[in-house]
Amino acid sequence: MVVATDGRTTVADDDGVRHYASPADLHTAEQLDSVRLVWWSARDVRALVEVLSVQRCWDLAAVNRLIHGGARDDAGAVWAVAHAMTVPPPPRESPRTTAPDLFALDNSCAAPIRPWEQLPPGAGSATWLAEPDNREQWARAALHVSRLQAQILHERSPGLQSAYSESGAAWLCIELSAEGLPVDRPVLETLIESAAGPRPLDEADALRIRRQRDGSVWRHTPRGREVDLRNPSAVREMLRQSGIVVEDTRAWHLEPYRAGSPLVDALLTWRKAERIATTYGWHWLDRFVGPDDRLRGEWEASDGGAGRMTAGSGLHSLPTPLRPGVAAADGHVLVRADLGQIEPRVLAVVARDRALAQATRQDDLYAGVAAELGVERPTAKIAMLAAMYGQTSGTAGQALARLERAYPVAMGYLQQAALQGEQGEDVFTYGGRRVPVTANPDDQLATMRARGRFTRNAVVQGAAAELFKAWALTVRSAVRPMGGRVVLCLHDELLVHVPEAHGEAAAAAVDQALDDAARRWSGGAPVRFVSDTSVIRRWSEAKP
DNA sequence: GATTTCACGTA
DNA sequence: CGTACGTGAAATCC
Structure with missing residues (x-):
């Protein structure tokens, strides 16, 4: 067991207790590669990203979200769910005075924790953890909860794979936040300027630029009115x-009027520019792109x-x-890989539909489906x-009926998910994630139908996310x-950002990782996944 | 000051 | 009445 708080790092296991001055010292002295690290939440230990390449971990918060569904992952909820107790109300956001750096190793400390019935008040907070005895209890409790979570998951298919994957993804999120996305600042500045105008010198200048942008629409308004x-x-x-009467002014609703109305055309063009100016403009650049030309966000x-x-x-x-403003740093390249038609391929796996699996053998799945249905590809x-x-609206009707006949297993799977959602029942993804739905006895039919669409989509979208994470972690x-x-x-x-000498090797590794991850994730199902993979300098570069 | 609505960017 | 998300501006609700 390892306990690390406030810069002091304490290691305790069956061999005794050892102290280190820093996480770096801990890393050199302890064998951390051969064990699965356990922590309450990757966020708590994000400082380790600087010193440690995590191989395997168990993230209690991430696994709790998998088991219980939803977003609750505070210690109180994690503890309650693991013990099959009622989840307490969410805690008031209490800012930590210091972030606890604390984790347990899964193979070294089998001693039981002190038998808490409920989580002690304040457990896990910075002040509570300042007490050395509490630090030790907290690490032991983490180990204990991880075992309870594993017991729960053993009863769900497919065992612990999803827990490993979700935990790894949670750590990958810490790494993504720390690493950042490399950008070409001059190019980004040029692109922002062309949409939002030059970087304003002061408040008054910003207002002037804004009025100028608005003016492009006002030129076309009736009597030139300066409409907000x-x-x-x-x-x-x-x-x-x-003379244009619309329910609302959303773009898809205005688009039909565009050709016949210079005003509508100007308005829609203005909206694009305004979006970049407000959300992805100078302010955004200054806020999120660091002096090292990396765009960073929370994951x-x-x-x-x-x-x-x-x-x-x-x-x-x-x-x-x-x-085009997202570009590899000097001496580096980007490997861009995107999965082709991931959702129907995932559906073939999760529904275990042999006919649909057959269709995944083609690079272009929809071409195969179209042939099977006897319709044009776009229709399929x-x-x-x-x-x-x-x-249910639109022109999909007739092809949908053929789809039911050609792939009854897959369609039945989707319908079952939709039915459960409509009835207010939670659904589970292929990887065992609970997707909670909220229902009231007096829900209208439209609400129930909406819930059905949500769960119908969630079992596919959620499973696709699981395969994606397995792939990303393998990569x-x-x-x-x-x-x-x-x-x-x-x-x-x-x-993937990689030194240019290894660009091609990295691309090959990405493709190999897809084969490996898909085989593991699908349990060897005869379903093919394809990636469009290329080595590029800029994100915008066309696929080969 | 916090929450909701509208709008739109991505998959 | 196709799904999900994050973000910002304005309106709305305390």
């Missing part, structure tokens, strides 16, 4: 005066819904026009997406000896 473009109801009224290993990774600082919604694609998203390990680092995870796409 950021006020949707004012915009709607302005459009009404121009979450699993969101509150189906369990996908999320990222802040706009990392997951960077507008395409800005992507829309029908498959409609089935996975729960779309992480494979490229590390080459000095490669995963720098972006985007649902079905990976960016």
Whole structure:
């Protein structure tokens, strides 16, 4: 067992107690590679990212989110869920005075913890952990909870694989936050300037630039009125005066009027520029891009819904026009890899549909599905997406019926998930994540249907996230000896930053990692996954 | 001052 | 009445 707090590092195991001056000293003195490290939350030990390359870990918070679903992962919830007790109300956000650096090793300390019924008040807080005896108890409790969690997961398929993967992903999130995404600052500045105007010198200058941007629309307004473009109801009224009556002013609703109305065209163009100016403008650059030209944000290993990774600082919604600004550092390249048609392929695995599995043998899955259904490829694609998203309107109807006949197992799986959701029952992903739904007895039919669409999609989206994490973690390990680092995870796409001498080798490793991860994750199901992988300098570079 | 609505970026 | 997320501006609710 290792306890490390406030810069002092204490190691306690069956051989006794040892002290180290720093985590770095701990790292050189202890064999940490051969064990699975256990911690309450990767966030608590993020300082270790500087000194330690974690091989295997167990993250109580991440595993709790897997077991229980949702986003609760504070110690009180983790403890309660592991002990099958009622989850207490969420704690008031109490800022830690110091971050606890504390973890346990899974193979060295079998001693039972002091038998707490409930978590002691204040347990895990910085002040509570200042007491040496509490530090030891806290590490022992972590070990204890990890074993309770493992017991719970042993009763779910597929055992502990998801717990390992979710824990690894939580640590990868710490690494992603620390590493950052390499950017080409001059290019980024040029792109921002072309959309948002030059960097303002002061407040008045910013206002002037803003008015200038608004002016591009005002030139087309009735009588040149200076309408507040950021006020949707004012915009709607302005459009009404121009003879355009719409429910709301969303882009997809205005698009049909674009060709016939210079005003609408100017407005929609303004919206694009305004988006970059406000969300991805100078302020964003100054806030999130460090002096080392790395774009950094906070990462979450699993969101509150189906369990996908999320990222802040706009990392997951960077507008395409800005992507030339994401570029490898000098002497480095990026390996870009994105999974082709991951959701229907994942569906073939989780539903165990042999016919759909057959279709995954093709590089272009939808071509195979189209042939099977006897429809055009675009129709097949829309029908498959409609089935996975729960779309019932539109033109997917007839192809959807053929889909039911061709892939009854997969469609039945989706329908079952939707039915459970409608009834207010939680669903479980292939990897064993509980996806909670909230239901009331007096819910309207529309609410129930919406819940059905959510769960229908969650079992696919969530399973895809699980495969993706297994892949990303395999890639992480494979490229590390080459000095490669995963720098972006985007649902079905990976960016790896690597010294240019190893670009091709890293690309090969990424593809090999997909084979390995998919085989492990799917239990050897006859389902093929494909990656479009290329070695590039800039994220925007076309696929080969 | 905190929360909700609208809008839009990504997958 | 296709799913999920994060972000910002304005409106709305205390």
